[in-house]
Amino acid sequence: MSEQVVTRYKVSERANHWVTAISFILLAASGLALFHPAFFFMNNLLGGGTWSRILHPFIGVVMVVSFFIFATQLWSQNKITAADREWQKHLGDILCNKATQLPEIGKYNIGQKYLFWILVITIALLLVSGVVMWQPWFTPIFPIVLVRLASLVHAIAGFIAILAIIVHIYSAYWVKGSVRGMTRGTVTAAWAKHHHPGWYKDISKGNR
Amino acid sequence: MALQSLDIKARSATTTPSPAVRGEAIKVAKLIDISKCIGCKACQVACMEWNDLRDEVGTNAGTYDNPRDLTDQSWTVMRFAEVEVQAGKLEWLIRKDGCMHCADPGCLKACPAPGAIVQYTNGIVDFHEENCIGCGYCITGCPFNIPRISKKDGKAYKCTLCSDRVAVGMEPACVKTCPTGAILFGSKDDMIHHAEGRITDLKERGYQNAGLYDPSGVGGTHVMYVLQHADQPGLYNNLPKDPHISPMVSLWKGVTKPLASFALGLAVFAGFFHYVTSGPNEVKDEEHTS
DSSP, X not given: OOOOEEEOSOHHHHHHHHHHHHHHXXXXXXXXXXXXXXXXXXXXXXXXXXXXXXXXXXXXXHHHHHHHXXXXXXXXXXXXXXXXXXXXXXXXXXXXXXXXXXXXXXXXXXXXXXXXXXXXXXXXXXHHHHHHHOTTTTGGGSOHHHHHHHHHHHHHHHHHHHHHHHHHHHHHHHBTTOHHHHHTSEEEHHHHHHHOHHXXXXXXXXXX | OOOTTSOEEEETTOOSOOOOTTOOOOOEEEEEEGGGOOOOOHHHHHHHHHHTOOOOOOOOOSSSXXXXXXXXXXXXXXXXXXXXXXXXXXXXXXXXESOOOBSSOHHHHHOOSTTSEEEETTSOEEXXXXXXXXXXXXXXXXXXXXXXXXXXXXXXXXXXXXXXXHTTTOOOHHHHHOTTSOEEEEEHHHHHHXXXXXXXXXXXXXXXXXXXXXXXXGTOBSEEEEETTTTOGGXXXXXXXXXXXXXXXXXXXXXXXXXXXXXXXXXXXXXXXXHHHHOOBOOOHHHHHO
């Protein structure tokens, strides 16, 4: 007998997520290559230093478009509520897998919501600063002070985004049963009830 | 191309030591005496000849500056300024612009491509274009606005101080060709000594503020100017008074990067150790039955 499942992500959401994710990996690798010499070998992923420099901004545009369509789809579900703040107080127990009696949270927990807003802000900053740094097309039209500021902002925003994504990838691996939500689009009803009871109630009502 | 006869002191984006067995070389410098320059542009021609560069023929924009700016094909440009430092006394200040070969080069600090920018032990800062990826960070890092990216190949170019000539004991092409002796080349100590004599002479002739331009903000430079008005370098087509690597570039390229890299590595390890100590977050079997 197959287990009862519920839909977590539509096809269009999954497609946008993975376009964003693949772009992000390519951008992080080629970006880190220029961030510190220890990572310079990563430029080989895009075919060497010069190819990385040429391709990185174009991939960036693909990611920005895909990410912001995706973010629009998820926007309303990511507003932080009182239940989320209550849930956050149990974070220590949750991380130790000892949590019981958690507040009823919706489709996303507060960690996921923080990730969402961190990415909205950092990707917006990466877009603006990235355009200013884009050689040879756009950099020459900006004053040098702005180019220097953009370089600094790009590095900081990139660092924060990569750090957030490391946490995101680990969380998906740690919380068993999550990955299939983004690969197949469905999660088990038990998973939904356990991790996102408020959301499960909503969709159950909708189904009846 | 790395020159066997020139040892390397620093390489861009490299965290290990540079080849250094031969020890310190004599520091070289080019001294440009603006008070002797007649603006003939023979140095520009010599630079084109030796380095085999041919810029596009531009248009006259109403000044003697030709070409108007440094380009990938023009590594040195005469910049003409008509100023009245004293009312009624017109002065024609002509500055040969080009790479200053800083002791603390902002281009090298900013460059992310290993070995694309090198600093020789003799002080020359050189671009090795075969390693250049064309990101333009050298322009972002330069306090003098010198490097230019070529539209032809996307690589950055600038004055090499004729490192290939210096490597075999010759002076730079511009020095060799200067008809008035306004450009000199030798050890940095000798050039400073020579400049002192020139400055004394200029002061005797009424240029009270004559002086040497060897800005300490970038650790000194291996291209120095004798200025009639050293108190106002801005007169010479905006030569910066106190050039230094921008604090934004220092922060962007300084200690924050190894720290941030360490933090990323730490985050990955923290995840791994969290998993092996706390275990996965699973939905219990009994919850599945409902």
